Amino acid sequence: MSQATGKHPKGLYYLFLAEMWERFGYYLMIGIFFLYMTDAQSGGMGLPKDQASDIYGTFIALVFLTPFIGGLLADRLLGYRLSITLGGLLMGLGYCGLGIPGDSFFYLSLAFIIIGNGFFKANISTLLGNLYTEEKYLPQKDAGYNIFYMGINVGAFICNFVAAYLRNTYGWGWAFVAAGIGMFIGLIIFWVGNKTHQHADIRKPAQPHDMSLLKIVGTVIFPAAIVGILSWVLIPGSVFGSDSTDAFIFGSIPIVLFYVSLWARASKEDKRPIAALLSIFAVVIVFWAVFKQNGTALTIWAEHYTDRSMPAPLEKPAASLGMVQSIDASTKTVPDFDNAFRTRTDADGKVVTKEGLDPYVNNLPREEWPTEERSLSLISTELFQSINPFFVVILTPIVVSFWGFMRRKGKEPSTPAKMAWGLFITGLSTLVMVGAVWAGDNGQDKVSSMWLVGTYFVVTIGELCLSPMGLSLVSKVSPPRLTALLMGGWFMATSIGNKLSGILASLWDTYDDKQYFFWVNFAVTVAAAAVLVLMLKWLREIMENPSGNKA
Known part of the structure; x- marks a missing residue:
């Protein structure tokens, strides 16, 4: 019998804190990864x-692909708590290892993080579901x-400020070590609360028609690795934009086929819920492809296009916290302001928007350029990444209360219906960016940061x-012995969506009118919402009667 605090099992709060610190480490690392x-x-x-973009895109794809393997091993062999512990240790070591100079430590550390996330991510979500x-x-x-x-998102919000301060004050290594320390704190909290969730760590025995662990490795994981390597080496040119993207997409095919075979080989009782989840996975790939942009x-x-000027009263305190990017006339990235930009204006005297030299000064009016006497103090770009998690923290209690209100009225939508609303609202967020492009005359002028704030506000509602x-839904619908494996399927859909987001974003420069870039995102998201509806x-019907048996 689990202990309860209010209406939720007590273990929720320990898992909440453990996940908060784990995500603190991950989002701190990912927030400075490209910059580093x-x-x-x-x-x-x-x-x-x-x-760097290629490494970044491949990393965020792989880090959400490995939960497939971690979920499988937890279901069949290790159990959830041991898998979570192993994953947390590997990630913590990986974050700290990034602070050590040298390519060998860099790639080894990334491997630790990718494998560690596979053991941690799906299994802590599954353990939470088992509490209910x-x-x-x-x-x-x-x-x-x-x-x-x-x-x-509490962890994702605060980490960017910690990262900015440490990397600007002490160096990159200290920031990465802070990510590792956050992960280790999360593990300590997880084991302090062991008594509240140990009863939920129950391995489910495999059924006769389930593939053995060895067979899955031999027929799924090994072929996926081989196909990925061969795609990288043998395919001439780039089918999906780069060699690493080709390797990832083609390497994912054996895993996708495994999930399809999981449905094909399932018993009559399991076939319907597995089919439902696979359909959901396919649709939400579109959400992640848009959201991860x-x-x-x-x-x-x-x-490039947002007014990031720092209000004068905030300049000094913000600079002391590592939140300010300073541009002056002697900066190495803008070697000769007058000669470089005088030749890059249109007939009306506006600076033509081309990405190059310093991205901020590109479309800035001449009177606002930095001079020998006056530098520009700008809000660091990476801090905009904290807007989304800030809204998640603020809006979560409101969304939870709203669903509770609808439940009391007997009008609460089903879980899939909530997800359909989420896709539609995500589509609406891209229309905010259509407005931003219009307000900035297609990038000719900088626009208020409130356009980005508005976009993040809307997309956060969709995300929640x-x-x-x-x-x-995965926890509710999946056959109990396959929950972690199917949770890995959810994260695999996230992984594919992450990779597709990079492909979509790579088309940015092909759109002369940036409104069309965001209209395309709107169209694909709303189309996915319609499919889900x-x-x-x-x-x-499947949620109410998973097996399909008549009463």
């Missing part, structure tokens, strides 16, 4: 931007996942309707 790889003046790696198997807790499962999701397209918009609901009746 491209920095050539302050102790970074000095890689070309295209190479008792009937008295079951109605609160969606709310429990919303609260858990808020923990992710916060690190690409929206960051480009923040860097979809992402934690997806975790809850068409499946709602079928999905509700």
